[in-house]
């Protein structure tokens with residue numbers, strides 16, 4: 001099965017993609033992980049865009065994905081996470097492969113703001129916590145090293161709402177291109193995963 005998982009930030013999409021991938025025995029292909037893990041010539045190419053502050057070209061992402069899809073572990077399918085983020089990318093993807101279904105994990109904007117607004121990390125060791133979903137013992141101190149917990153600058157409510165708006169405007173329209181299932185993401189991770197598997201009939 002070739003699946004795309006979409007959902008706004010805070011929907012738990014990455015966690016669900018991993019769980020589903022292990023259930024189906026297919027790889028979870030996260031474009032973020034692919035870019036972070038790249039080595040050699042590809043690494044240099046990716047860095048040249050990032051260092052120059054340029055937008056990462058869709059063509060290069062497609063090239064990376066096409067190569068990944070050709071690997072042995074993808075012969076029974078994959079779960080794609082992080083791409084496509086807009087209709088243009090979806091059209092490009094459709095030129096190199098056939099997507100069976102899109103799984104949309106849906107949460108309200110309010111819930112996304114609540115979840116993402118709770119994210120904090122340790123100034124000293126970088127450990128991440130969430131005051132809402134994974135609270136540390138002391139809301140101001142790191143459980144691991146006692147360092148001060150701070151919110152990321154891009155996790156202000158304004159910044160979160162802006163990212164959600166882009167998701168609604170640019171990413172959701174890809175649903176018009178594919179058969180899709182919509183899952184309520186405002187439940188526990190286990191329940192969400194059960195709902196996904198039931199909707200997919202697996």
Ligand SMILES: [Zn+2]
Pocket residue numbers: 122123124125126127142143144145146147
């Ligand atoms: Zn710490």
